[in-house]
Amino acid sequence: MYKILKAEKLADKIYLMDVEAPRVARHCQPGQFVIVKMDDKGERIPLTICDYDREAGTITIVFQEVGASTVKMADLKAGDSFRDFTGPLGCASELVEEDIEDLKKKKILFVAGGVGAAPVYPQVKWLHEHGVAADVIVGAKTKDMLILEDAMEAVSGNYYPCTDDGSYGHAGMVTTMVEELVNNGNKYDVCIAIGPMIMMKFVCLLTKKLEIPTVVSMNPIMVDGTGMCGACRLIVGDEVKFACVDGPEFDGHLVDFDNAMKRQQLYKTEEGRAMLKLQEGDTHHGGCGNCGGDK
Template sequence: MYKIIEKNFLAENIVMFKIKAPMVAKSAKPGQFVIVRIDEKGERIPLTICDYDRSLGTVSIVVQVVGASTCKMAKLNQGDYILDFAGPLGNASEFVNLNEEELKNKKYLFVAGGVGAAPIYPQVKYLRQLGVYCDVIIGARSKELVILKEDIEKLGCRVYISTDDGSLGIRGRVTDLVKKLVEEGNTYDEVVAIGPVVMMKFVSMLTKELNIKTTVSLNSIMVDGTGMCGACRVTVGGQTKFTCTDGPEFDGHLVDYDEVIKRQNMFRDEEVRRMHHTSECSCF
């Protein structure tokens, strides 16, 4: 059993949990994920690690309510326990394998869409601790849904915001900000984009034109998290990959995004039915 040490609401239907999981915290690296199961009847939920503290033995995860299981999890409180918290799983971000000398002169641009700011946070934190330059773009529908902005700024990054309604930052898309930054003379060795698949698709199309290496995370299509169910199959560079075992991060210029979108929608109708037939769908 894994105890919830802390619970915070980041936005409507978006919750951050800090879990006591010393063994996971000891081995966790940016880009990896955990599998969470609330109880014996609960479904396996893959969640990207948002932060970890090896000294305290804690791991932070962010849960967005998108179905019956995440809704049930969001109702848990500080002091409650989770049955399973398995990890860290998946491959760490590519830059973790680079030494400080290789990293010190690189410049990264992180692009987060919505709750994508959560998996971006540990990556930025890791790089900033090594003194690596990072700019961060966060996009959301409105200012109320912008998460972790202040936390990322505390790491010493410039943070740029775009919202659909213009309530914070510029009114527009994250790609508008990518274009703006490059046109202003900013140069980047790599772009890391995490968020809705459509967002990552258009960011990758733009960065391909700009000739900037781009990494994306396909964590949102994972189901089982072990490669056994095959639900997260994706074509990358003409080859079949499994997001949970080969990823979750891939070369953004090689991903077949149309296939990913179709696969992501496979279980949508089932989730809608479950939400309509459970009293747990009214979370807050």
């Protein structure tokens, strides 16, 4: 059992929990995720790691109510426990593999939308701890929906909140904030965008035009988290990939977002899953060759 040490509501339908998971905390890196289960019959829920404390042996997760399982999860309190807390899973951010001195020479931009601020935070924090400053744009519908503001501002070089309704910070979408920064003379070597699929799509369309290499996290389409179910199958360039075992981060300019969003909708129904299996054949699940799902 994995004890919940802290449970906090961050915004409407968005929650944060600190969970006692020493082994995961010892080995995780920014960009990776865990799978949680509340009980023996509970749904497997993949969640990107928001923060970790190796000494305390804790992992911080942030989640949004989107279905029955996450609604039930929101009722858990400090002192309750998860039946399973599996991880770290997925590949770490490519940033942690780069030479620190090379990173210090780069101008890095993060763009987060909604709950996407949670997986952005550990990467920005990791960079900050290694002396690398990054600009961070975080967007939400309203000021009340912005999360982790104080924590994000503390570790970012420059923090730019955006609200769709103009109630706080930059008035408008995150893409208009990106354009404003570039028009003001900022030159970025790389952009990391994490958030709703439609947001990442339009950030990538813009950064491709601006010739800024862009990395996206495809964690929003994960279901099983092991490559077995096929939910997170996507096309990257001319290759079939699975977000959970090959990612979750990919070159955003090569991701076929339209295909991924269409699959995401079809996968929600039994008939849709049957159609996808028929259309995709051997690559429907296990096609990556790494997860064993094709055996």
